[in-house]
Amino acid sequence: MSETSTQKSVVLQTRQLTRYLGDGANRQLVLDALDLDLHAGQTCAVVGPSGCGKSTLLYLLGLLDRPNEGTIHVQNREMAAADDTARTAFRNEHIGFVFQFHFLLPEFTALENLLLPMRKLGRWGDEEMRERATELLTRFGLGDKVNRYTNQLSGGEQQRVAVARALANEPTLILADEPTGNLDTRNSNNVMELLQEAAHAYGPSILIVTHNPELAQACDRLLTMRDGRFESEQG
Amino acid sequence: MKLNLFIAWRLLWAKKRAMGMSLAGIVCGVAFFVLTQAQTSGFEDFFIRTIWQTRGPLRVQDKYQASVTEMVARSSDGKGSFAIPLREGRQYVPGVHEPERVIEAVWNFDAVTGVSGVLSGNVTATSGFRSETAEVMGVKMSDHVTVSGVADQIRYGDITTFDEDPQSAVIGSILAERLNLDIGSELLLKNAGQSRRYEVVAIFETGVRDYDKSWVYIQQREARQLLNKMDGLTYLQVNLRDNDKAPQIAEQMKHALWHDVDSWQESERVWLEVFRALRVSSGITMSIIILIAGLGMFNTLAIIVMERQRDIAILRSMGYRRSDVAQIFLLQGALVCAVGTVLGWIFAAVLTYGVENLPIRIRGIFATDHFVVKWDPMHYVLAGVVTVIIVLGASYIPARKAARIEPGDIIRGTSA
Structure with missing residues (x-):
């Protein structure tokens, strides 16, 4: 692969990404000048002991937090120093999140939860949005529950809706923070399959922070973190 | 959104x-x-x-005139002198003098829709029952209905023949009650040694206690006789197209008429x-x-x-x-x-x-x-x-x- 085509295939790139948390005497280095490249369609797991900086990294990559130093390029756009409006719009269009807890809005149905980011983006018409959202939920085995409020769904179903919501706007990057951390084995496997399927079917890059070794092993790459640095890499 | x-x-x-x-x-x-x-x-x-x-939006009342005095100044040797006019203010003369001319001047204001001359004074009203102090209002009723709500305030009786019958009297409801008077009753009005008889043709109620317990309307000619005022009027009651503009019009009239002109906003300020x-x-x-x-x-x-x-x-x-x-x-x-x-x-x-x-x-x-x-x-x-x-x-x-x-x-x- 040529240098140019390699550059083109890189969805996410960080250089010298550094983050401190706390102030004064409590100031602590959480991420220590991290360099990371994530390619299109690639699934990457980040593992490591609690407090090693995995979640901090995830929120920085998701543009929910700002680094003290370093750069974050997503789709070749430098976003670390971008203003809040640009980062928010970018998040809406290019980044999908899956959290440990489903984080669905209970006042809305499963379908409406998917429509929230889609309507904000405004890429499709109303009817098309509904069709796409229904199709996604059907693909995830929730075709008969699209109009149920999310508190009327089981934990596994809720997490499947959350994954579907992350895919709703066809993002180029999905960031998942312990997506199976709150699920039993069967539902964990289910979510893992969905993420893998999504990566292959829709083509987004997926970065998963997890303690689940099976989920980590199923990814294309496995990065191990310790004390704010990548200690090793597999794949 | x-x-x-x-x-x-x-x-x-x-x-x-x-x-x-x-x-x-x-x-x-x-x-x-x-x-x-x-x-x-x-x-x-x-x-x-x-x-x-009742009192109307505007009242033209006491005439006033500028009072001017002189100060005489002499030279130091006492041979020469000159007078310096000093304007001291206004002097009021009660009532409206030469009312026909003033009424004519009032009608020159476009804002005016009605003028009624009123000659008023205190009298003693007596019935067969008792006596009360009253305020007689000498009016021409056909004029007065254009500047007041008296036509609508009539509770009993009728005022259509008031201007034709010099013995007609229209009295306030409380006064009628106190004197035990009814329509057709005889009313005696006394002032300065003379007394004149009237017949109650109507009883009005304005709702204003002070008026209802004292006002008696009689013809203006009768009021002149009773009050012994052969010329002039007590005030002119004026109606306007836009009553909210009464203060501005009052100010203009003051300068034009040389009479004190009182707007309803001023008189009822409290x-x-x-x-x-x-x-x-x-x-x-x-x-x-x-x-x-x-x-x-x-x-x-x-x-x-x-x-x-x-x-x-x-x-x-x-x-x-x-x-x-x-x-x-x-x-x-x-x-x-x-x-x-x-x-x-x-x-x-x-x-x-x-x-x-x-x-x-x-x-x-x-x-x-x-x-x-x-x-x-x-x-x-x-x-x-x-x-x-x-x-x-x-x-x-x-x-x-x-x-x-x-x-x-x-x-x-x-x-x-």
């Missing part, structure tokens, strides 16, 4: 019980605001109409100030109720923002801007404000209608047998404006706080 409104509505509906309390406060605040304004304005307007229909103070104070009191409802709204929204931090963070992670989040919470306030205001208006209309039909007998400065209210759209607009300012003001702080939430901090805080 449409999307944010949809989200706001859903979040609001989920907290409908807590919001219901704020809503009830706003509804009551708006309704009572409008009701108190309708009552105070109603009574104020009724009082003003009573003034127009009562008008009392009504204004009542209206403002009731408006402030009712605004405080709306303010308390607004504080309830602030409290509820502040709690919702606290409880919804995670949901706000989710919306932010999905691409909703800070301004969207602020708008969602402001819209919740706006929705409650809009629903509360509309329901408050409806409640206000129902209450106002109910109060309007409540019986209450008032006599003294006006006469009414039920509550007087004013149906004025401005009261509704004003209540709406006060509510919008207070409720949206109260919603702004929680909305701003919601917009400032950092999604990363919240999501990190809820992760295991």
